[in-house]
Amino acid sequence: MSQAPQAIRMRFSTMGCPAEVCVYASSVTEAHTALAVAGCESRRLDSKYSHYRDDSYLAILQQSAGKPGGMTVDDETAALLNFAACQYQQSEGRFDITAGHLTRLWEQSPQVPARSEIEDALSMTGWNNAAWDGSKLTLPAGMQLNLGAIVKEYAADRIALLLRRQGFDAGYVDLGGDLHFIGPHPDGRPWQVGIRHPRASGAVAGTPVSRGGLATSGDYERFRLDSGKRYSHILDARSGWPVTGLASVSVLAPSCLLAGAVSTLAMLLEKREGLDFLEESGLCWLAHDGDNVFSSIPLKGVECGQSLAVCNSHGVPM
Amino acid sequence: MKRPSPRIRALLASSLGLPGFQELLAAEAPEDSFEYQFTHYDEEPIPQASLQEGDPDRYKINSHQLRWVKNLDSSYTLTVGYLHEAMSGSSPWFVIPDSDGRALQVMSGATIREKRDQVDVSLGRRDGDYTHTLGLGYSTEDDYRARYASYSGKKELAKGLAAYSWGFSYSDDEINPTDAQEFARVVTASRDAWSASFGFSQVLNQNAVFQTGASLTRQTGFLSDPYKLALVNSFLLPDQRPDSRTLFAWTNQLRQYIPSTRAALQLDYRYFRDSWNIQAHTLSAAWVQPLATSWELTPSIRYHSQKAPDFYAPYFPVPPQGEYWSSDYRLATFGALSYRLNLAWRHERFKVSAGLEMYDSEGSLAISGTPQDTPGLVDFWRANLSFTVNP
Amino acid sequence: MQWFSISSPDRRLTFALVTMGACFLSACAPVQPWERGRLAQPGMALEADALLAAMDEHVYTSKEAASGSIQPAGGGCGCN
Numbered sequence: 165m166s167q168a169p170q171a172i173r174m175r176f177s178t179m180g181c182p183a184e185v186c187v188y189a190s191s192v193t194e195a196h197t198a199l200a201v202a203g204c205e206s207r208r209l210d211s212k213y214s215h216y217r218d219d220s221y222l223a224i225l226q227q228s229a230g231k232p233g234g235m236t237v238d239d240e241t242a243a244l245l246n247f248a249a250c251q252y253q254q255s256e257g258r259f260d261i262t263a264g265h266l267t268r269l270w271e272q273s274p275q276v277p278a279r280s281e282i283e284d285a286l287s288m289t290g291w292n293n294a295a296w297d298g299s300k301l302t303l304p305a306g307m308q309l310n311l312g313a314i315v316k317e318y319a320a321d322r323i324a325l326l327l328r329r330q331g332f333d334a335g336y337v338d339l340g341g342d343l344h345f346i347g348p349h350p351d352g353r354p355w356q357v358g359i360r361h362p363r364a365s366g367a368v369a370g371t372p373v374s375r376g377g378l379a380t381s382g383d384y385e386r387f388r389l390d391s392g393k394r395y396s397h398i399l400d401a402r403s404g405w406p407v408t409g410l411a412s413v414s415v416l417a418p419s420c421l422l423a424g425a426v427s428t429l430a431m432l433l434e435k436r437e438g439l440d441f442l443e444e445s446g447l448c449w450l451a452h453d454g455d456n457v458f459s460s461i462p463l464k465g466v467e468c469g470q471s472l473a474v475c476n477s478h479g480v481p482m
Numbered sequence: 483m484k485r486p487s488p489r490i491r492a493l494l495a496s497s498l499g500l501p502g503f504q505e506l507l508a509a510e511a512p513e514d515s516f517e518y519q520f521t522h523y524d525e526e527p528i529p530q531a532s533l534q535e536g537d538p539d540r541y542k543i544n545s546h547q548l549r550w551v552k553n554l555d556s557s558y559t560l561t562v563g564y565l566h567e568a569m570s571g572s573s574p575w576f577v578i579p580d581s582d583g584r585a586l587q588v589m590s591g592a593t594i595r596e597k598r599d600q601v602d603v604s605l606g607r608r609d610g611d612y613t614h615t616l617g618l619g620y621s622t623e624d625d626y627r628a629r630y631a632s633y634s635g636k637k638e639l640a641k642g643l644a645a646y647s648w649g650f651s652y653s654d655d656e657i658n659p660t661d662a663q664e665f666a667r668v669v670t671a672s673r674d675a676w677s678a679s680f681g682f683s684q685v686l687n688q689n690a691v692f693q694t695g696a697s698l699t700r701q702t703g704f705l706s707d708p709y710k711l712a713l714v715n716s717f718l719l720p721d722q723r724p725d726s727r728t729l730f731a732w733t734n735q736l737r738q739y740i741p742s743t744r745a746a747l748q749l750d751y752r753y754f755r756d757s758w759n760i761q762a763h764t765l766s767a768a769w770v771q772p773l774a775t776s777w778e779l780t781p782s783i784r785y786h787s788q789k790a791p792d793f794y795a796p797y798f799p800v801p802p803q804g805e806y807w808s809s810d811y812r813l814a815t816f817g818a819l820s821y822r823l824n825l826a827w828r829h830e831r832f833k834v835s836a837g838l839e840m841y842d843s844e845g846s847l848a849i850s851g852t853p854q855d856t857p858g859l860v861d862f863w864r865a866n867l868s869f870t871v872n873p
Numbered sequence: 874m875q876w877f878s879i880s881s882p883d884r885r886l887t888f889a890l891v892t893m894g895a896c897f898l899s900a901c902a903p904v905q906p907w908e909r910g911r912l913a914q915p916g917m918a919l920e921a922d923a924l925l926a927a928m929d930e931h932v933y934t935s936k937e938a939a940s941g942s943i944q945p946a947g948g949g950c951g952c953n
Contacts, residue, residue: 240501243499244500247493247499249496250492250496253492254489321500324506325502325506326502328506418494418506419503419507421500422494422497425493426490426493441489444487444776445486445487445489445490446490447490488914491913492913517924519924519925519928523932545928547924547927549924563927598950621950626950633945647943647944649944677941679942679943679945681943683919685912688911689911689912691912691917693919693943695942695943696943697942699940699941730941731942733941733943735943737916737918737919739916739917741911744914746914746915746917748916752939752941752942754939756938760938762938764933770914770915770916780916786937788937788938791938812937812938813938837925841936860936862936866925866928868922
């Protein structure tokens with residue numbers, strides 16, 4: 165029996181994050197199709213690119229490090245590496261997927277790592293030391309890849325694409341704060357999204373979104389306090405230290421992958437540079453420096469009807 | 483979405499290789515735009531020393547152009563253009579020698595006032611690697627009317643690193659000179675033109691792109707200027723040119739990025755040759771320099787040199803060998819240098835641009851052919867101001 | 874109709890330009906998707922600002938004897 169389509173929200177968990185898919189469906193079966201699509205694709209990407217599994221494709225690629233012939237990768241991985249190479253180039257080396265050692269050092273060390281430990285980790289970091297010709301990747305011995313900063317956004321985009329192919333054209337995908345909006349409500353109303361305050365509870369702003377990717381990079385949920393100093397989980401792969409610029413950046417872009425890349429790049433710059441970069445980007449964005457909100461659009465107060473809490477967003481899946 | 487910055491476009495372009503991303507991002511329609519440009523064009527008066535008779539003040543033209551680009555859906559784009567221009571001034575009529583044989587210009591007596599309106603409509607369709615565009619246009623003024631149609635196509639190769647383009651156009655023009663009976667001008671005449679073009683563009687490396695292409699045009703009908711006279715063997719006769727003309731142009735364009743200053747160098751060269759035995763070389767260079775966040779300064783220089791057809795002379799002391807003659811200064815052997823400075827400001831959805839050009843033509847600047855004493859050669863300046871908005 | 878022939882100074886020039894073109898093409902390096910950022914700069918576009926380009930063509934073709942480009946031509950005018 166079919167009725168007028170209704171918005172159905174379904175929660176699941178993937179890549180170590182709470183996730184949600186919302187579609188307009190006229191039956192429970194139809195809604196479950198959407199959930200199955202989302203679950204399947206996110207599991208596929210998680211098992212392929214997780215660096216917590218020894219049997220993942222990423223682990224196999226990792227094991228090729230130090231082998232002179234390198235490894236020829238599949239088309240999907242090649243395209244992801246191409247994107248990562250572009251991020252490396254556009255961030256002048258601040259964003260680097262070969263910073264696996266550095267990420268692990270900051271994640272696992274009980275206190276702020278020593279300068280010598282950081283130097284050691286940096287010596288095994290550097291995309292320019294890897295040889296990449298568009299299909300074959302040759303990593304120097306000991307180098308560790310970390311695709312965590314890309315895969316979750318990419319998964320949100322892929323799920324949105326597959327749902328659209330299944331005929332779902334109203335709804336969104338939310339993978340732990342990395343969102344892709346498939347389309348507005350059937351009557352054309354946009355989704356209302358609330359953006360969280362980086363230091364306090366509650367939203368900073370509400371914004372209507374119909375289509376596209378929304379990603380937030382911030383230090384509010386994943387950070388460490390050491391001797392009263394706050395350290396972001398976003399690391400500058402050139403210096404080896406956490407970033408000190410903006411506190412959080414949300415970006416709306418045609419894809420979640422692009423939104424994530426832009427918000428991360430803005431976080432990696434000094435505050436003023438980051439704001440200039442966002443200003444120039446031509447995208448919709450909202451940034452917070454801990455005290456003040458900056459935005460590409462005049463803020464209309466915090467009115468979120470059907471508000472989505474844009475929780476923590478970015479980076480390495482835990 | 484507003485116009486993304488080059489860094490964003492680089493990231494966007496590099497994500498298109500991901501499986502399904504072209505399909506995913508195709509939902510993002512290309513941007514619409516609305517543009518307006520005002521141009522003031524101003525010719526320098528004929529120097530008194532070269533003027534025999536008539537009004538020395540030459541053309542001043544004010545033009546208003548509008549262009550509206552609307553994406554109907556993800557594959558169809560409609561473009562509508564409108565031009566209105568108002569001109570006033572006098573124009574060179576014929577040339578006579580003084581007692582020493584020096585050429586002197588006779589200008590049209592009364593100031594000419596003219597208006598021209600032009601409307602263009604085109605519909606483009608994107609289909610994978612192909613783009614097809616059909617265009618129609620109409621231009622009208624008191625004494626001239628043109629109707630034209632065009633088709634052009636483009637095919638991208640090698641994932642956008644190269645492209646072929648081709649085009650055809652046809653124009654049907656009708657001439658009804660003013661005061662035809664008073665001045666014994668042709669009362670009504672027509673001409674038409676067929677044109678075909680082909681081009682190929684190629685990304686050379688991450689800093690350079692090159693395009694080469696050629697066009698062939700065939701004009702038939704009344705190709706003379708109904709307002710101009712020539713002094714032939716002491717008779718004043720109407721301008722008389724062949725009634726057909728085949729034109730060939732070969733155009734080359736190079737765009738080179740200069741990383742040290744983040745500038746783009748644009749070099750263009752055109753070789754031209756026609757069946758009237760006119761040949762011309764046109765070379766231009768522009769330096770597009772981005773300044774602070776939203777400013778862009780573009781100095782440019784253009785050089786043009788042409789060799790006159792055999793039937794051109796400022797005046798004809800003895801009758802020409804063939805059956806054609808023209809003393810129109812625009813067919814003379816000359817060279818022209820022009821300098822332009824353009825300043826543009828971009829902010830979010832807006833762009834404002836202003837430019838100034840100085841154009842100077844001289845017989846002695848020609849690189850080939852023998853320049854003759856042509857008092858009508860024109861110098862002008864042109865200023866333009868434009869606004870663009872991407873709503 | 875009289876057709877044109879290419880005289881010798883032109884032949885030299887044509888040869889030089891063809892050689893120059895061949896050099897450009899041999900300088901072709903494969904450009905990967907992540908290396909296209911500079912080509913996306915506005916100044917690197919082959920198609921110029923449409924209104925300025927249309928006005929340039931109108932002005933130069935009505936004051937000079939040459940015309941023609943890679944794009945198909947528009948209509949004429951009685952500009953004298």
